[in-house]
Amino acid sequence: MSEQAGAPTRITVGGTDGTEAYEVLVGRQLLGELPALIGKQAKRVAVLHPEALAETGEALRADLADQGYEVIAIQLPNAEESKTVEVAAYCWKALGQTNFTRTDVIVGVGGGATTDLAGFVAATWLRGVRWIAVPTTVLGMVDAAVGGKTGINTAEGKNLVGAFHPPAGVLCDLAALDSLPVNDYVSGLAEVIKAGFIVDPVILDLIEEDPQAARTPAGPHTAELIERSIRVKAEVVSGDLKEAGRREILNYGHTLGHAIEKNERYNWRHGAAVSVGMVFAAELGRIAGRLDDATADRHRSVLEAVGLPLTYRGDQWPKLVENMKVDKKSRGDRLRFIVLDGLGKPVVLEAPDPAMLLAAHAEIAA
Ligand SMILES: NC(=O)c1ccc[n+]([C@@H]2O[C@H](COP(=O)([O-])OP(=O)(O)OC[C@H]3O[C@@H](n4cnc5c(N)ncnc54)[C@H](O)[C@@H]3O)[C@@H](O)[C@H]2O)c1
Ligand SMILES: O=C(O)C(=O)C[C@@H](O)[C@H](O)[C@H](O)COP(=O)(O)O
Ligand SMILES: [Zn+2]
Secondary structure, eight states, X not given: OOSOOOOOEEEEEXXXXXXXXXXXXXXXXXXXXXXXXXXXXXXXXXXXXXGGGHHHHXXXXXXXXXXXXXXXXXXXXXXXXXXXXXXXHHHHHHHHHTTOOTTOEEEEEESHHHHHHHHHHHHXXXXXXXXXXXXXXXXXXXXXXXXXXXXXXXXXXXXXXXXEOOOSEEEEEGGGGGGSOHHHHHHHHHHHHHHHHHTOTHHHHHHHHOHHHHTSTTSTTHHHHHHHHHHHHHHHHHTOTTOSSGGGGGGTTHHHHHHHHHHTTTOSOHHHHHHHHHHHHHHHHHHTTOSOHHHHHHHHHXXXXXXXXXXXXXXXXXXXXXXXXXXXXXXXXXXXEEEESSTTOEEEEESOOHHHHHHHHHTTBO
């Protein structure tokens, strides 16, 4: 998977609130770390990967078979098509037919869609088995594989079925990013930029220095951007695995973002939808009298500079409002949004007035 090795960066997640700690490793040639994470108790290892990573999956299975494991191959559809109950059922069947037990281990290799599905299968099979995430997209490394949110979509909304089930470890091999199509790479930058606005503004400075370079894995700050974003996520989820409070800030831009994804029948990339969602949230913050003009405008400039969208079809607003009602931050009939009180200062905006929402929508309507 990679050509250069060296000591990986190790970022610890959890362990501070009664949850079991685990590590996110960032570096190159990390697959040698897998057997130690799988452990000696396991007899079988199920490797779940998308079609796009057929060769990677095959190589990994061969490695694990050489180590003496009985390997179960489960190829998934690409992207959101894998986050369905039908695909989960296909996986449960494969595990059942191979006598997969509580000491066996699932490895999810792929983007956020793959690790969300693999983690969900791990959470539900036998009420929970060990799993390891090997994210191969920017988005997977900086966000999806870290923190234990797993799940699938339904016709009614994004990630509506799922479980909190942290992995035993996360291996981020930066070399995997070399084969990622640019639009998928850029989609991941939306979550990197989110981490910049909610907690670590240095991320924004690094991207703004050369936005074109930030669009490729060869950029000078790739490793730093990924590590900084993982540290943001690790710090936030470590104190609040089940999203009882502070973890909600990671949902910045997601209330509208998920509504757009559902409206597009999950054919939009997650990061693209979150990008529009963050512009909307920034406008909401500005209209609510919380966010200064410069920081609100900075959303547009940095997201546009890396090639992310800022607008969405204006005629869809009534449907988006309906979709937002099933957001997990909603309480009864009250919509709740994460907005900024300033750079790095996310807060919850409770039940904003519909007129305020409409005014913010006018700023993102195409
Ligand atoms: N659980 C969480 O906390 C969390 C956080 C953020 C996002 N997510 C979820 O993550 C998903 C988006 O993840 P994503 O952006 O990684 O998209 P993705 O998983 O859909 O991957 C994008 C595409 O790239 C392909 N691919 C993956 N790695 C590749 C590689 N190295 N080379 C070539 N092709 C590759 C995939 O097969 C897919 O077609 C969404 O479903 C979102 O809801 C979850
Ligand atoms: O980890 C979290 O918490 C997040 O909100 C991170 C988001 O980037 C991610 O897209 C998450 O899956 C959204 O969670 P949901 O609970 O709104 O489905
Ligand atoms: Zn997200």
